[in-house]
Amino acid sequence: MDSIEGILLTHLRRIHHPKGDILHGLKKSESSFVGFGEAYFSNVLPNDIKAWKLHNEMTLNLIVPTGIVKFVMIDKRKNSNTYGNSFEVTLSQDNYKRLTIPPGIWFGFMGIGNDLNLILSITDMEHNPDEVDRKDVNEFDYSW
Numbered sequence: 001m002d003s004i005e006g007i008l009l010t011h012l013r014r015i016h017h018p019k020g021d022i023l024h025g026l027k028k029s030e031s032s033f034v035g036f037g038e039a040y041f042s043n044v045l046p047n048d049i050k051a052w053k054l055h056n057e058m059t060l061n062l063i064v065p066t067g068i069v070k071f072v073m074i075d076k077r078k079n080s081n082t083y084g085n086s087f088e089v090t091l092s093q094d095n096y097k098r099l100t101i102p103p104g105i106w107f108g109f110m111g112i113g114n115d116l117n118l119i120l121s122i123t124d125m126e127h128n129p130d131e132v133d134r135k136d137v138n139e140f141d142y143s144w
Contacts, residue, residue: 002085004075006102008032014096026122032100034059037125043118044111051108052135059124062099064091067117074106
């Protein structure tokens with residue numbers, strides 16, 4: 001897998017506490033923060049795939065506080081230096097990072113964990129169904 005221009009992986013602090021850990025998410029002082037629109041949770045069942053989606057305007061910050069989720073991104077932006085590249089990353093509490101996806105990147109994800117696979121999405125704008133494009137899971141040549 002190659003890198004994709006604009007994709008960021010940010011290591012997040014996980015503070016261990018005997019009564020329950022503290023999992024950091026996003027601070028407005030971080031360079032990857034571009035604004036706040038909404039925060040929401042979604043889940044994906046074990047071995048299920050949710051793909052493909054592209055946001056034309058929205059920047060996504062994705063965190064997996066519970067479970068294991070594999071994310072795949074494909075750069076189809078004609079003016080990008082990384083046009084045609086794909087990138088994948090698996091996030092979990094063992095690989096606790098924030099994935100930032102800028103507008104214009106196709107992405108999908110798959111539940112890898114056997115239980116609840118939970119994703120926290122922090123976006124820079126409120127959901128607008130008119131700015132989202134979708135394709136069938138088989139649209140791109142990728143073997144999940």
